Amino acid sequence: MARYVVQLAFDGDPRRLAARPAHREHLRALHEEGRLVKAGPWADDSGALHVYEVADEEELREILRRxxxxxxxxxVLLKEWAPIL
Incomplete structure (x- = not known):
């Protein structure tokens, strides 16, 4: 398994707020499956950070497509992460 960090940036597009309930449901399902470790917005709501545990980048890209x-x-950023703690 590999860990990936995904960083999101919000630009005020009202479509994001309309999509938020479905996005959060998507995240809940991934967390229940064990593929999403942590997720949450920055305190100033300018974006968010997600940490995924998946087989590989291909699996993560499929998750992001959905x-x-x-x-x-x-x-805005998708990067493999190698935590030491």
Whole structure:
């Protein structure tokens, strides 16, 4: 399994707020499956950070393709992470 960090940036597009309930349901399901470790917005609501545990980048990209936020272009960074603690 590999860990990936995904950073989101919000630009005020009202489509994001419309997509938020479906996005959060998507995240809840991934967390229940054990593929999403942590997720949450920055305190100033300018974006968010998600930490995934998946087999590989291909699996993560498929997860992101199904995320309702992908349609409103909020993903800005996808990086494999190698935590030491």
């Amino acid at each position: 995320d309702p936020y992908t349609a409103v272009n909020v993903v």
